[in-house]
Amino acid sequence: MPSRSTRSVDPLDDDDYPAYTMGRAAEMLGTTPGFLRALGEHRLITPLRSEGGHRRYSRYQLRIAARARELVDQGTSIEAACRIVILEDQLEEAQRINQQLRSQDSEPRPKATV
Incomplete structure (x- = not known):
């Protein structure tokens, strides 16, 4: 699963910024708003809500929806698709943590002086 970006100065550069309406998100994915609602019902993605209560999706959420x-x-x-995507995401995170821990273990450690 693609990694999430860190926060930037411009919200439109932020993968987590809820820039897309439900209609636009569905159009970009070539699907229906009902499909996006179903992903929400299965707790794969939870769109943010605008002040008017409309669903808004981020690029990160659209990548997850595209995989589903x-x-x-x-x-x-x-x-099942939602569960698979969740498990893929958890596996990717576990692999990232494992790699970090392996990198820490391979760093030279200072020798103790007696």
């Missing part, structure tokens, strides 16, 4: 759509298009049920 890939799986659904291949015949996976939406519930």
